[in-house]
Amino acid sequence: MASLADISRRAGTSVATASRVLNGSTHPVSEATRARVLQAAADLGYQPSALAQALVTRSSRIIGVIVNDIVDPYFAEIARGVEDVAGRMGYLVMVCNADHRVEAEIEYVRALRDYHADGLVFAGSGAPAAGPVNDDLAQQVETARSRGARVVALARREFPAMHVGVDNAAAAFDVTDYLISLGHRRIAFVEGPPELFTSAERRSGFAAAMAAAGLGDELRFAGGFDFEAGLAAGRRLLTCRPLPDAVVAANDEAAIGVLTAFRHADVSVPDDVSVAGIDDTRPARFVELTTVNLPLYDLGAVAARHILADEDEPDVVLAHRLVPRRTTARRR
Amino acid sequence: MASLADISRRAGTSVATASRVLNGSTHPVSEATRARVLQAAADLGYQPSALAQALVTRSSRIIGVIVNDIVDPYFAEIARGVEDVAGRMGYLVMVCNADHRVEAEIEYVRALRDYHADGLVFAGSGAPAAGPVNDDLAQQVETARSRGARVVALARREFPAMHVGVDNAAAAFDVTDYLISLGHRRIAFVEGPPELFTSAERRSGFAAAMAAAGLGDELRFAGGFDFEAGLAAGRRLLTCRPLPDAVVAANDEAAIGVLTAFRHADVSVPDDVSVAGIDDTRPARFVELTTVNLPLYDLGAVAARHILADEDEPDVVLAHRLVPRRTTARRR
DNA sequence: TTGTAAGCGTTATCAG
DNA sequence: CTGATAACGCTTACAA
Numbered sequence: 001m002a003s004l005a006d007i008s009r010r011a012g013t014s015v016a017t018a019s020r021v022l023n024g025s026t027h028p029v030s031e032a033t034r035a036r037v038l039q040a041a042a043d044l045g046y047q048p049s050a051l052a053q054a055l056v057t058r059s060s061r062i063i064g065v066i067v068n069d070i071v072d073p074y075f076a077e078i079a080r081g082v083e084d085v086a087g088r089m090g091y092l093v094m095v096c097n098a099d100h101r102v103e104a105e106i107e108y109v110r111a112l113r114d115y116h117a118d119g120l121v122f123a124g125s126g127a128p129a130a131g132p133v134n135d136d137l138a139q140q141v142e143t144a145r146s147r148g149a150r151v152v153a154l155a156r157r158e159f160p161a162m163h164v165g166v167d168n169a170a171a172a173f174d175v176t177d178y179l180i181s182l183g184h185r186r187i188a189f190v191e192g193p194p195e196l197f198t199s200a201e202r203r204s205g206f207a208a209a210m211a212a213a214g215l216g217d218e219l220r221f222a223g224g225f226d227f228e229a230g231l232a233a234g235r236r237l238l239t240c241r242p243l244p245d246a247v248v249a250a251n252d253e254a255a256i257g258v259l260t261a262f263r264h265a266d267v268s269v270p271d272d273v274s275v276a277g278i279d280d281t282r283p284a285r286f287v288e289l290t291t292v293n294l295p296l297y298d299l300g301a302v303a304a305r306h307i308l309a310d311e312d313e314p315d316v317v318l319a320h321r322l323v324p325r326r327t328t329a330r331r332r
Numbered sequence: 333m334a335s336l337a338d339i340s341r342r343a344g345t346s347v348a349t350a351s352r353v354l355n356g357s358t359h360p361v362s363e364a365t366r367a368r369v370l371q372a373a374a375d376l377g378y379q380p381s382a383l384a385q386a387l388v389t390r391s392s393r394i395i396g397v398i399v400n401d402i403v404d405p406y407f408a409e410i411a412r413g414v415e416d417v418a419g420r421m422g423y424l425v426m427v428c429n430a431d432h433r434v435e436a437e438i439e440y441v442r443a444l445r446d447y448h449a450d451g452l453v454f455a456g457s458g459a460p461a462a463g464p465v466n467d468d469l470a471q472q473v474e475t476a477r478s479r480g481a482r483v484v485a486l487a488r489r490e491f492p493a494m495h496v497g498v499d500n501a502a503a504a505f506d507v508t509d510y511l512i513s514l515g516h517r518r519i520a521f522v523e524g525p526p527e528l529f530t531s532a533e534r535r536s537g538f539a540a541a542m543a544a545a546g547l548g549d550e551l552r553f554a555g556g557f558d559f560e561a562g563l564a565a566g567r568r569l570l571t572c573r574p575l576p577d578a579v580v581a582a583n584d585e586a587a588i589g590v591l592t593a594f595r596h597a598d599v600s601v602p603d604d605v606s607v608a609g610i611d612d613t614r615p616a617r618f619v620e621l622t623t624v625n626l627p628l629y630d631l632g633a634v635a636a637r638h639i640l641a642d643e644d645e646p647d648v649v650l651a652h653r654l655v656p657r658r659t660t661a662r663r664r
Numbered sequence: 665t666t667g668t669a670a671g672c673g674t675t676a677t678c679a680g
Numbered sequence: 681c682t683g684a685t686a687a688c689g690c691t692t693a694c695a696a
Contacts, residue, residue: 014667050446052689055383055672071408092443094426111424114382256618283615286588346683384673387688
């Protein structure tokens with residue numbers, strides 16, 4: 001690969017001059033030399049070394065998006081939002097799959113920092129549990145910030161960051177309230193992963209809605225944020241007699257798992273039981289699931305704008321919206 | 333951030349020695365100095381600059397996975413496969429969403445090359461159309477290879493690369509054949525994006541199965557690889573009188589779109605029409621779609637192994653498997 | 665307008 | 681066993 005030195009040699013200039021014309025510096029360069037440099041660069045197929053550039057400028061035009069689970073469409077839509085606005089500005093966005101492991105998150109933060117990434121987006125929720133790993137993470141994030149990286153979190157996190165999020169408790173409240181308005185009384189809740197802030201927030205929204213209607217929230221089932229967890233919870237739910245009137249799951253994937261368990265057991269949805277989720281990811285549309293739409297794409301887009309902004313932006317919470325579909329009906 | 337120079341100063345050694353103990357070189361260093369360096373590094377919280385390391389070693393332990401559409405679960409599962417095996421070896425995998433734009437692919441290849449990525453995985457299919465963009469891409473890939481990057485493609489591509497893939501034509505043949513064995517005769521095919529090799533391969537597999545049974549393959553509908561395209565195709569399909577006995581879609585997402593169109597029109601699946609897809613992504617399980625399982629995760633895992641291998645590996649094609657579920661039934 | 669030279673933080677070669 | 685020192689490829693004062 002041709003380097004700046006090669007170019008300058010061929011153009012008969014110094015590397016400094018070559019650099020000036022090739023990187024769009026404002027430093028004045030005569031038309032004649034400029035032309036020679038450009039020509040030489042074209043002849044040799046010059047491509048600047050991003051590595052060297054980043055090393056000296058301390059900035060790499062890379063934005064890292066760290067997600068908990070790359071197969072979860074929730075994160076995919078966020079990533080696309082980041083990508084769309086950052087990509088337009090010539091930034092490169094790379095998504096990193098931490099697979100729910102804080103250690104992996106730490107590794108990615110470290111790598112992103114070492115490559116002088118300009119921004120870090122934490123798409124997933126953190127765990128409340130204080131522990132050595134969480135401290136490590138916080139420290140890595142801190143050094144990344146001290147090196148100039150701008151970091152934004154899309155869910156609650158235990159380290160300083162700009163926040164762009166949604167009101168998870170309100171979202172859960174709203175679906176639950178909708179179910180209640182449909183006449184349901186015995187409503188079950190399939191919980192998210194116990195260690196995540198987001199799970200706790202959604203659970204409390206559910207409990208609040210039930211309490212507001214004078215109903216109990218004792219019908220709670222351990223679950224998770226994936227299909228399999230929902231399936232398992234659904235099966236346990238089926239052993240409950242009488243069956244609940246309705247169930248709200250902590251997210252769409254789990255809700256779809258519940259739906260599947262019910263279908264296997266020939267329990268009709270929504271005739272026998274209503275089912276709802278939270279997120280409004282693509283699969284929710286596939287199965288016509290009642291859910292609450294979270295502006296996932298926008299979450300990513302706004303996060304990207306925060307990173308590209310010149311100074312720190314205030315926290316923002318984006319609006320959610322109930323989306324009634326075919327898995328819920330008035331109680332018979 | 334502390335640099336090697338800082339460490340060596342504090343430990344009272346040269347940078348060379350500090351580098352030797354800190355990067356696990358085999359060069360001998362006395363226990364005493366080693367300890368001093370380690371201590372200094374610990375005191376200062378030393379973190380090597382990956383940028384500088386990559387600049388001089390010409391290798392960065394980064395593997396890039398370039399996908400066509402990050403919201404497509406097809407790619408998510410592949411990415412996870414790569415991640416699992418490469419991550420275990422201390423490599424960092426970053427997934428890049430080209431969003432079906434060759435220009436974006438080029439940008440990513442360029443960036444990955446500029447950062448001296450050790451490997452590139454092209455997860456998506458390419459377009460047969462020869463054109464200036466494709467040439468550009470081929471050229472960028474070539475320079476990446478010349479810089480030592482190992483590249484593997486998971487679908488047909490117009491540039492030299494190791495290949496690990498599946499037999500798309502055979503997969504399409506197999507579902508179609510299954511439908512025929514169920515007694516269906518008028519079978520419709522919802523095509524993939526017209527510009528992709530993979531689409532063409534699947535279409536030809538469908539045509540071959542139909543021909544082998546002495547049936548015509550004239551019931552073909554323009555489609556795509558996403559839900560919306562399937563939905564649209566499904567709606568057009570509904571205007572067809574009489575309705576076909578069955579439809580095979582070019583992938584699961586499209587099949588689910590067809591399913592949804594049918595549900596909206598109160599056409600019962602599989603009673604009135606059987607529907608099948610290809611891929612066996614997660615949503616297919618959610619809706620109990622008959623499909624053909626492609627070893628997506630393994631595709632990624634094998635690709636990663638090819639990249640980590642010392643020398644070029646022979647092309648491999650992984651086995652697929654028909655997965656009958658509830659969206660297909662014997663013809664009434 | 666152009667060039668020189670000092671970094672950026674490593675690794676690697678060669679002497680000592 | 682240890683240390684100078686020259687790369688790696690670029691940007692940017694500072695001088696000319």
